[in-house]
Amino acid sequence: MKTLLRLLLTLSLVAPVLARAQAANSEEEEAGDVSEVDKDRLGPLRERVPPVSGHLFLKKGRFEFSPSATVSLRDAFFTKYLFGGTLTYHPMETLGVSLRVGYAVNSVAGAAQICTFSDGTDGGTRGCSSPSMKELDGKAPGQLKLLGGVDVQWAPIYGKLSLLAEKFVHFDLYGVVGASVVQYRGPELDPTLALTAPAKNYMTPGGNVGVGLRFFFNRWVxxxxxxxxxxxxxxxxxxxKENYLRNQLLFELGVSFFFPSSNPES
Known part of the structure; x- marks a missing residue:
């Protein structure tokens, strides 16, 4: 009997302690025992940076008109500035077909030099100076006038760049390959008239290959x-002399406008 009384007394003392411990554990689970994922979901960073998913910009079924300016790189005789535009139709999200045209303005490159040699009576000395446009007109290679072509674009990469952890810039990276028609200025081809005839414009086929990058301002620019x-x-x-095989590097910068000017959510 005494043993039973002692057991009941012990249980009456321990029960309130166990109840308080269980209540504390329940409050801790509700208030603080959350997973790392839940912390990220409920934390202040979630409120400042909304999730970004899908494509902000869709190109399929849209036209892209892009006025642009282009400058030649590493040219020995002429620095070319081309002004023109490109019209592209995108039958697929990753594929585009373009028509391109440009007009070139030429200036003498800073690296161009004309050197004169003596007849040998004074030790073969020589002098070099920067040429004028008149001296190079039609005589040096690389003097472009007009440029046109048809290109195919393939854009397999779409991405997002984080700016200061609060804003995202969407972009796509694409490759381009196509056939070109080039008008250039060159000398008279008739040897009997080469010394007296002025320079002429000639047309020739060509090709081009390159890479491009678009940064999306909104859904149509x-x-x-x-x-x-x-x-x-x-x-x-x-x-x-053999004909000149020209490899001309060109850097182009343009702004594109897409039509229709809106696209559905991805």
Whole structure:
């Protein structure tokens, strides 16, 4: 009997302690025992940076008109500034077909030099100076006038860049390959008239390959940059010399406008 009384007394003392411990554990689970994922979901960073998913910008079934300016890189004789535009239709999200045209303004490159040699009576000294446009007109290779072509774009990469952990810039990276028509200025091809006839304009086929990048401002305006290698052949005008195979690097910067001006949510 005494043993039973002691057991009941012990239980009456321990029961309130166990009840308080169980209540504390329940409050801790409700208030503080959350997973790391839940902490991220409920934390202040979640409130400042909303989740970003899907494509902000869709191109399928839309036209892209892009006025642009282009400058030549690493040219020995002429620095070319091309002004023109591109019209692209996107039958698929990753595929586009473009028509391109540009007009070139040429200036003498800073690296160009004309050197004169003596007749040997004074030790063969020589002098070099920067040429004028008149001295190079039609005589040096690389003097572009007009440029047109048809291109195919393939854009397999769509991504997002985080700016200061609060804003995202959407972009896509694409490759481009196409056929070109090049008008350039060169010498008279008739040897009997080469010394007296003025320079002429010639047309020649060519090709180009390059990579480009679009940064999306909103659902219908983008900033576009491209680097291309334009490949074509110029006639030398001298039967004793081979024709010139030209590899001209071009850097292009343009702004694209997409039509229709809106696209559905992805």
């Amino acid at each position: 983008t900033l576009r940059t491209e680097v291309r290698d334009l490949i074509y052949v110029e006639k030398s005008g001298n039967p004793d």
